[in-house]
Amino acid sequence: MDIDYSPSDAAFRDEVRAFLAAELPEAVRAGAAASPTVFVEPNIGQVWNAVLHRKGWLGYQWPAEHGGTGWPPLWRYIFEKECALAGAPNLTVLGLKLVAPVIWTFGNAAQQKHYLPRILSGEDYWCQGFSEPGSGSDLASLQCKAVLTHDPVRGDHYVLNGSKIWTTHAHHANRMFCLVRTDPEARKQAGISFLLVDLDQPGVSIRPILSTAGDHEVNQVFLEDVIVPVADRVGEEGQGWAIAKFLLENERGGSCHAPKLCYDLDRLEEAARTESDGRGGVMADDPHWRRRVARARLSAQALEMIELKIISEIAKGRQPGPQTSVTKLLASNLRQEIDLLAVDLYGAAGLQLEQSRPLYGDNAPHPVHSREAQLAAPRYLNSRAWTIFGGTNEVQANIIAKSVLGL
Incomplete structure (x- = not known):
């Protein structure tokens, strides 16, 4: 597999970067950074959706005939990666990525005409x-x-x-x-x-x-x-059962977890340069901490190679297959490991558990130590669900055992 971008792919990446630098509102970026949950609140997510809709990029995974971009699989991955690296919020996946493909695949013309534009416009949530x-x-x-x-x-x-x-x-x-x-x-x-x-x-x-x-x-x-x-x-x-299987396979196919995981690791490494290790130094110089971060980064990079391999298969018209269970399993475990790193980085300050919400905006509760430390415990607790939702770790392991290992 050739992982180098072609000139047109690189030009598209640069276009996406320039757009994000110019059009991603700082309030949206800050709100996404201060959201401990997987799905950001609509007062962040819908604002960003509207920006992308005006650009014509909101339906980046959609075929052109249904109001989408019609981008090839690699461009969709590039777009998701650059959004993750820029700190953009996750999009409203339930409408855009889950039910929309069901409607254009299994729905009739009247359903497509009515519902698909309303998903893009935000009229239907x-x-x-x-x-x-x-x-x-x-x-x-x-x-x-x-x-x-x-x-x-x-x-x-x-x-x-x-x-x-x-x-x-x-x-x-x-x-x-x-x-x-x-x-x-x-x-x-x-x-x-x-x-x-x-x-x-x-x-x-x-x-x-x-x-x-x-x-x-x-x-x-x-x-x-x-x-x-x-x-x-x-x-x-x-x-309904056949449609549900299609929806779940579509949800897991062509995933882009690794860039967001790498982005979060970058933020932790930056914070570690000033966080005390409790012994007169900083965490960035602690060898045990550095080994844990290095292992997590290598795992994230390996995950990205698997994700790119799946994208390559999709681009050739092949189904992603059981590799999607591998990415789900790896991403879930790595998400939890990175959130544990954050709790350990901030020490006692990372154990604060503010019950008020939201943790962004003018009315956000005042943090102990820092906003990043305030987010550590809720993110850690919320990420416990990663190994449950979308198919538990045990379910993914069974799929891998049967489909990949032949057990």
């Missing part, structure tokens, strides 16, 4: 209704029920009853893409359908779930006689 109490890793066991009802006045529609849990940003969302059981008699994978749910209606209630760090990122969503028109079913009834 999406959350994902997959997991349920008792149905996490075994997602096919979900019980949220959707009963097809024929009504001469309202039209054909589903009536939903049940609940979803760990629903990220449901408290901000007006739409939820949702897996529901439409045929309780069929085998469990065959009885599931994929619906687009309007959350702004009677029967929807959202209960916050606070993390151990005090962040409100996830929720439990209760659905009581919630109405979904048949026109908002994506694909055929009973096709």
Whole structure:
């Protein structure tokens, strides 16, 4: 694999860098840096989305015929890498990267015409209704029920009853893409359908779930006689499991974790030049600290090589395959290791756990020692979820064992 950029690739990288230097608002960058959660709040994320939408780059992973850039896989990776290195916030992945490909792949023309522009404009803010109490890793066991009802006045529609849990940003969302059981008699994978749910209606209630760090990122969503028109079913009834597999494979394919991990390591190394080691020196001179940082950086660089290999396969029209489980496993463990490095770097100051939110802006609580030290403990606690969400470490290890090692 040739990892050198071609002249056109290098020119594109330089264009992205120049755009970020000129157009990434400092308040957005600072807010992203002071957010301990995976998903930044809409008052940061949607601002950045709007900047990219005006540029025509928000749908950077989308085909041109659906309002995207139509960029090749390597350009998408370059864009994500440069955004990470510039400190830009993560984009609203639930709409842009998860449900949008489902709509243009499995949705009908009316759904594509209605929903895709609204995702780009920010009119619709999406959350994902997959997991349920008792149905996490075994997602096919979900019980949220959707009963097809024929009504001469309202039209054909589903009536939903049940609940979803760990629903990220449901408290901000007006739409939820949702897996529901439409045929309780069929085998469990065959009885599931994929619906687009309007959350702004009677029967929807959202209960916050606070993390151990005090962040409100996830929720439990209760659905009581919630109405979904048949026109908002994506694909055929009973096709939901196949669509969900496509969505999850699309989520993991072509990942770009390594640049952000390297960016965070750079920030820690910079801070270590002035942080005391408690013995009259600074942490940057501590050999044990330097060995840990070096191991983490080598791991991040190795991860980037795997990610580039996957991008190369995608560019050739091949499916990414089980390598995506390798990147998910490595990135999750490395994310936790880097956040542990931050806690250790700041010592006692890194143990502070401020419960007020947000930790950015004029009303942010005053930190003990520094803003970076204030973020260390909540980031460490939040990153415990990395080895759970998107498929647990155990699930990824099983996939690798079966698909790669043949065990």
